Amino acid sequence: MAISLQVIYPISEGKAFDFDYYTTTHFDLVGEHMGEHMDSMLVTKGLAGGPDVPPGIFAVATLVFKDHDALNAAMAAAPPVLADIPKFTNVEPQMLIGEVIS
Numbered sequence: 001m002a003i004s005l006q007v008i009y010p011i012s013e014g015k016a017f018d019f020d021y022y023t024t025t026h027f028d029l030v031g032e033h034m035g036e037h038m039d040s041m042l043v044t045k046g047l048a049g050g051p052d053v054p055p056g057i058f059a060v061a062t063l064v065f066k067d068h069d070a071l072n073a074a075m076a077a078a079p080p081v082l083a084d085i086p087k088f089t090n091v092e093p094q095m096l097i098g099e100v101i102s
Contacts, residue, residue, distance in 0.1 A: 001067065001099055001100070002039065002064055002065065002066060002067070002099075002100035003064070003065045003066075003067060003068055003070070003071045003097065003098070003099060003100065004062055004063065004064050004065070004096075004097070004098050004099075004100050005062075005063045005065070005071060005074075005075075005095065005096070005097050006060055006061065006062050006063075006095065006096040006097075006098070007060070007061040007063075007093050007094075007095055008057060008059075008060050008093060008094040008095070008096065009057060009058040009059050009060070009089060009091045009093050009094075010056060010057055010058070010091065010094065011046070011054075011055060011056055011057060011058055011091075012091075014090075015058075015089070015090055015091045016089060016090055016091075017058040017059065017088065017089045017091060018087075018088040018089065019045065019058075019059075019088075021087060021088040022059070022088045022089075023043075025084075025087070025088075026081075026084055026085075026087075026088055027043075029080060029081050029084050030061075030063075030081055033077045033078060033080050033081050034063070034074040034077055034078055034081060037065060037070045037071070037073045037074035037077070038063050038064065038065055038070070038074060039064045039065060039066055039070075040063075040064045041061065041062065041063050041064070042061075042062045042064075043059060043060070043061045043062070044059060044060045044062075045058070045059050046058055046059060046060075058089070058091065064100060071097070
């Protein structure tokens with residue numbers, strides 16, 4: 001069964017997010033260190049929290065893996081990716097690991 005890892009970057013006062021670095025440098029690190037274990041990756045930039053509501057999230061990265069073994073292998077390779085996070089944001093990301101049901 002496919003497994004997803006979502007990395008969520010919530011917006012709060014005093015927090016910043018460098019989308020240029022995220023898309024041009026961090027994505028490459030994810031691919032270099034975790035890519036061989038992933039089936040796909042989707043990144044969503046927050047634009048709104050609803051009609052006329054500012055976004056509550058900078059971005060959500062969704063990484064999809066074939067199974068738990070692939071996720072575990074990717075996480076074992078992830079330390080350089082995790083160490084890179086402070087280079088583009090001062091947000092403490094939230095993570096959600098889940099079973100892909102659709």
